[in-house]
Amino acid sequence: MLHLPALIIDLTLILGAAAAVTLIFKRLKQPVVLGYIIAGLIIGPSFNLFPTILETDSIKIWADIGVIFLLFGLGLEFSFKRLIKVGGVAIVTALTEVTLTMGVGFGLGRLLGWNTIDSLFLGGILAIASTTIIIRAFDELGVKNQKFASVVTGVLVIEDLVAVLLMVMLSTVAVSKTFAGGEMIMSVLKLAFFLVLWFVSGIFFLPTLLQKLRLLLNDETLLIVSLALCFLMVALATYVGFSPALGAFIMGSILAETTKAERIEHLLKSVKNLFGAIFFISVGMLIDPQMMVQYALPIFAATLVLLFAKPLFVVFGATLAGQPLRIAMQSGMSLSQIGEFSFIIAALGLSLNVTSSFLYPIAVAVSVITTFTTPYMIRLSEPVYKTIEGRLPQNIKNLLAKYSLGTQNISEVSDWKKVLRFYLINVIVFSVIIVFIIILSTKYLEPLFSGYEWSRVITVMVSLAVLAPFLWALAFRRTQRQAYANVWINPARRRPLIMLLFSRVLLAVFYIGFLFHRLFSPKIALMGVVVASIILLILSRRIKAFYGQIELRFLTNYHARETETDSKVIPTPWDTHITSFVLSPQSPYIGKTLFEARLREDFGINIAAIERGDLLINIPNRFEHLYPHDNLMVIGTDEQLNKFNKHLDDSVNETPTVDIKKHxxxxxxxxxxxxxxxxxxxxxxxxxxxxxxxxxxxxxxxxxxxxxxxxxxxxxxxxxxxxxxxxxxxxxxxxxxx
Incomplete structure (x- = not known):
């Protein structure tokens, strides 16, 4: 009789339990993630009524793979462009909420008598909300097209990035066992260095690679190639000292900028769901009911922080960012839970052997409780707002309204700020590229020529040939020409502008000296810097042309995914916002002009644009007809948009962000x-x-x-x-x- 390996028997249990709970929780209209955790508890070592997993170590490896797939999928949904577009409201709200929640979580841990590391990890666990649970709750409650949903979505994007940064910082603190400021700063700078390097190189090479291979990329090969890239970045991230999850997230965010992003995300979905289920089941397997009873007080206290303190911090941050009280409260009560990133942070502490064994089950228990409460918190946000709003003094209401309106004023960025912004971006990006090439050439290229008499000279010549376009860009590249001209006209700004331009040239010369210093004595290095600088100046015209080709390739790849339907989050007055509705062929408005449809008169809404196939009609006039499948960009309040939605036979593409054309x-x-x-x-x-x-x-x-x-x-x-x-x-x- 054939013998089945224990791992296959374990997978049978896992997938069988996952299938059962999926059906049950779908029937009960509860988050499936919660069902996976409960399934893990049932087949785990703490529950003996059903068969138990035999090889827990193997399952943990599968769970680690599940984390990689989860973070890869989050990266595909993230994208750095989306980070730029979320706007100041989401940034201020997220940073305020995360900072205050981490502080309260850390204080709670210390109050409970925990050590510093446990308390710090508790703060990180409580600070990050669950994107999966919130988006699913929005779908089930039908609030995706309300204004607060766009704020929450933006906050979740920022929180994803903050979670990645937290993983690096917590790892540094955990390993050093101290709050050494120097080590933390170095870790953050190291992370920033590699983020810039990976993003720039990824955007330059990957879209081009995928474009050249497009005839060979059917669904199967595209999935294999994307997974190979994912695990390659996982290996690179681990090699330079970061977590595998960070590498997966970075590769996902790079591929999110390519034209294949949606297709990769679609192909990955089934694989991600499979390994994600294994991960969440493994989370449930670690639950010890006796430990949960023993630590009922910390679980209860942490749950109170999420249900009361964290929403309050979000309200404070959103109000500080200029959102009306209603939007702030709806946003705050939507972010009152923890999820996948919290599990990953808790698992990080266990894998580093720096946190106590009780912290992970506490995180799971709090997540289970707050997952159940999330839909109710979202539903209660409107009644709670009305209650508080009815009891606020009129002068406080007027003050909040005035502040909200004042913060929404859109002021034009000054030319000096444009110049400074370009200076910082230019210096940071090209410094990272230049330093990386110098380290690469002196550490790996020079040993290749070690058998030759002129090995160091050859290394310098090859390195300078590669560095030349980036040194030119660092010293002389200029894109904001009109802004530079306007600043130059102002005598008060002329001297600082000259200093900025001169500093860029000096920095380029410094990097040439850095290269020579790593290979030669100081005297020879000084002579080499002078000679190399003169040669580069003589060849500057050719170097400029070559750099132009490099930049054109990068910008082409960077904007490849952008179409006229790219979204842009823009502020809207008071309680209004913009969303989109697609007219079905059965809509009562088909064939009518906007004047005949009387949308403004009946619903109080305005049509900002109409997308009709490849045609975009901005601010259509009253005589514009409506046709089947027209995508209407509509501006109005939540009440007006909901009223309009009810009068449509079919509406799709309602998004929590603003699907408005970039112009x-x-x-x-x-x-x-x-x-x-x-x-x-x-x-x-x-x-x-x-x-x-x-x-x-x-x-x-x-x-x-x-x-x-x-x-x-x-x-x-x-x-x-x-x-x-x-x-x-x-x-x-x-x-x-x-």
Missing amino acids: VALHQFTVGSRSPLISKSIRISKIRERSKGLVVGIERNGQRLLNPESDMLFEEDDKVWIVGNEKRIQILLKELAD
Whole structure:
């Protein structure tokens, strides 16, 4: 009789339990992740009613693979472009919430008598909300198209990146057993160095590679290639001292910038679900009911932090970022749980043997409880807001409303700030590339020529040939030419600008000296720097042309995924926001003009744009007809959008972020005392014609008027909100300022 290996029997138990709980929890409309944890508890060593896993060590390896797939999938959904687009509101809210929650978690651990490392890991575990649970709850509750959902989604994006940073910092602290500031700073700088290096090199090489192999990439080969790249980055990250999970996340975020991202994500889904199930079941296997009873007090206290303190911190951060109280409270009560990243942080402590054994089961227990409470917290956010809002003094309400409106003012970035931003980005990116090439050449290239008489000279010549375009870019590259010209005209800014330009040249010379110093004596290095600098200056025109080809390749790859449907998160006035609806062929509005549809009159909404196949109609006029499958970019409040949604026979593509075209923007300006708009109506001022835009709101004497009539006259100090073509609006605002 054939003998089955114990691992196959264990997999039979795991997959059988996973299948059963999936069906049960789908029936109960509960998160499947929670079911996997319970399944792990049932087949784990703490529960003897059912067969138990035999080879727990092998299952832990499979679970580690599951972590890699989970982080790879999160990276595919993350992308660095999306990080740039989430906006200041999400950044301020997330950083405020994470910092305060970590502080409270650390304080709670110390209050319970835990050691410093356990308390620090508890803070990290409680700080990161669960993207999986929240997105699923939004789907089930039908709130994806509400404004607070976009804020929560942005916060989750920032939290993902913060979690990666936390893993590095906690590892450093755990290994050193101290809060050594120097070591933590070095770890963060090391992480930043490799993030820039991996991202730049990944964007330069991978899209080109995938494009050249496109005829060979069917579903099978694309899946294998993407997984090979994932595990290659896992190996690289581990080699330089980071966790395997970080490597998987980085490769996912790099591939997220390619045109194959959606296809890879689709192909990976089944594999990710399989190994993800094994990971979450292994989490459940580590639960010890006796330990949970023993540590009931910490579990209860940590749950209270998530249900009360963490929402309060989110409300504070969102309000600080300028969100209305209602949006802030809805966002806060949505982020009151922990999930996959918290498990990974807890598992990191165990793998490093620096945390106590009770911390992981506590994290699991708190996650199970808060997973159950998440839908109820989201539902209760509106009633809680109304209760608090009804009891707030009127002067506090006015103060919050004034502050919220003030923070939403969109001011143009000054030319000096543009120059400084370009300077920092340019110096950081090219310094990372240059330092990496120098280290690579002196550590690996020079030994290859060690048998030759002129080995060091050959190494320098090859290195300078590779470094030349990047040294030129560091010293002389300039993209913000108009900003530079405007700064140069200002005498007060001219001297600092000269110093910035000169410092870039000095930095390039320093790196040449750094290369020579690693290979020659100081005297020879000094002579080599002079000679090399002169040669590079003579060849600067050719070097510039070669660098232009490199930059063109990078920018082409970087923007390859961008189409006209790329989203851009933009601020909207008061409680309104932008979302999209696709008209079905059965919609009652098919064939009607916007004037006949009376969308503004019946629902109070405005149509910012219509996407029709490859055609994009920005700020359509009243005579524009509506056709089947038109994608309407609609601006309105949650109530107005929900009312409109109910009147559509079928609506899809409702997203929590703003699916508005990148050249459509919303701006706010104040009518000054000398403005030519004073005493003119919206129609007579011809704002629509001049800006290709639409006035969607006016605030006057504290009164907010959404969708003002075209015969309304402008008055001094009116705050006007206008949506339309970004460039045309900028021109209009400049004309009004003049």
